[in-house]
Amino acid sequence: MISRVLAIARAALLEALRARLAPLLALVLLLAVPALALLFGESADTRAWLTRSITSEGLRVVFPLAAILGGGFLLKPALKRGWSVLPARRSEYFLGAALAGGGVLVLAAGLFALGGVLANQWLDGDLTVTRSPDAISKQRVKDGALQTAAGQADATTWANPAYGEELVLPLPARAGETLKGTVEFQLVWTAEAPPRDRAPVAVWLQNGNVRTPLATTVQSRYRVQFEGAWPESGSLVVQPTDPVLIVGASPDRVRLELERASPWGSVARLFMLSCGAALLCLLLVLLVRSLATAPTAVLAGLLLFSTLTLLPSLAPTTKMARDRRAALERAGEKSTLVEQLEARATSLPELFPSGLFDEFLAARVVPAEAWSAAAWRLLAGLALLPAGAALFRLRQIAK
């Protein structure tokens, strides 16, 4: 059985890859991110941001939709007629076609993600340049020089430009090296006037009484990269420059590139998560397609996609907030039907945990839990395969 399934999958994959438009589509997928970033990015900062944005949106939205449309029509064309003459079971044909569809999807997503990485290298932007907060904290414990900030690592300290306040962070001694890193901050707008500058902070190096400006690059609205020569001793100073914006940061949000993280890690995690979610969509659509028409299957796929992506974010409150409200205000009361529906909407597992894509968009490292999230989605998709094969076996084909 396995050899027959693989033979059918190989033939179907060759069919897809040899289609007339396949080379053109492959080229478009590979060049999509670099071309769009170059076309719409006027400055290096914007291009770097576009590279992250296009990559994450493509993986998050475009691929599952493509999987839904592709899955709807997968069992139809020449292959659908072809299987009737193949000396194999229908279920084997179904599994082979699903395998080939999954293969095409992974290849397409891989080309697109590769385009994102190439754009990052080519346009000299950074997809992700710092390590995760945990890794940074461990490094600081090891260096032992950055534990001087008051309070806990994640406690935010605020600096108001109106009073000349600044955020100061001591640096470990590493003379002779290049000091490079990022600072992520929060902003509070005082509403006294519109914000003025693109970057509301300046970053300085304080060595005794000498203060040297560091070269900065805006990576996102709340993130600035800095670079300069590493002094024998000194402090990093983050100075608010916009009079109407109060800037806050915590020590673990000031990251030094002690060890440059590979941008491949984040892209690979998002790629796996996207492939897992897109395969779940594809296999659900194939399951419906095994008994119904292509439009019905596509509609079912879109319904799943919108349910698992839109509904959780449409819910007005989070579960934590709801629980707190219930505990404080109406403990013991029975919830209404609307509240029950709201609770269900928020408890749905998201197809794409948006936080992971937000991390990537902000040039931070995507957490490692993306792997397990991808694996769960892939397993859920694979669980649909036997049911699809069984249903396809039952189907009558009159035309």
Added chain:
Amino acid sequence: MPAVEISNLCKTFRDFFGRRRVQALDGLSLNVNAGEVFGLLGPNGSGKSTTFKIAVGLLRPSSGGVTIGGAKPGSLAARKATGFLPEDSTLLPFLTALETLKLHGALAGLTRKQAADKAHELLERLSLKDAARRRVKGFSKGMQRRLGIACVLIAEPDVFILDEPTSGLDPLGAVQVKELIGELRKQGKAILISSHLLGELENVCDRVAFLSKGKLLSEGTLEELLREKDVHELRLSPPTPDAIRALEELAREKGLNVLSSRAPMRTLEAFYLKMLGDKDPKP
């Protein structure tokens, strides 16, 4: 045991609400034995295609049944025992002829080497050797038909179900296919054919059945069905005018009506093949 056994087969197509829409087959029963070529005839909508689709497992019967070598249609045993050539091309357009045959060989359980050897042999036999590495998409209809037949042959099934096997073929190709069917019959294979070209079935079939509106009208050997019992045809060679006149006179003296007396005409197919320098088709 017959190679194909169709017993009291009924098929009713129903609409979404379960209401009866079309009675495609109504109590069809027939058998096809090993070493026999069986022709299925009938106008459009008579139930030929429905019978074939039930036999290969695409449709389920409403009642009655079909067995292929004792196996249920659609089962792996039945699929392996059956070579089905549908009327339309079912080939994968972007595979080469060689890859297509290797795929069918692999699905039939042949090893890679066996499948490759068999594929080359069949390509040679069906005059497709030069096109072995070309993609099927660029094939003419006749070439696609020949490749479809090669796909059916590579698995060496016991039962062949051929829907319009000579459709799209030139006369020479049609003769090749008919010769091939003759060879398969000699090998003891059971062959079920449908065709709109009645003359072609006449050349190759041992038995035929006529269907209309899903019912069997008549069934029998060509000898039983086609022989005209009140007319006799006599062929002479060489046909001298005196001898012909004398024979006609003799027939009248014996009280017989001479209905026609003329030089027989060759078929257009025979003439075409002679022009091409090939042998005459077998009767």
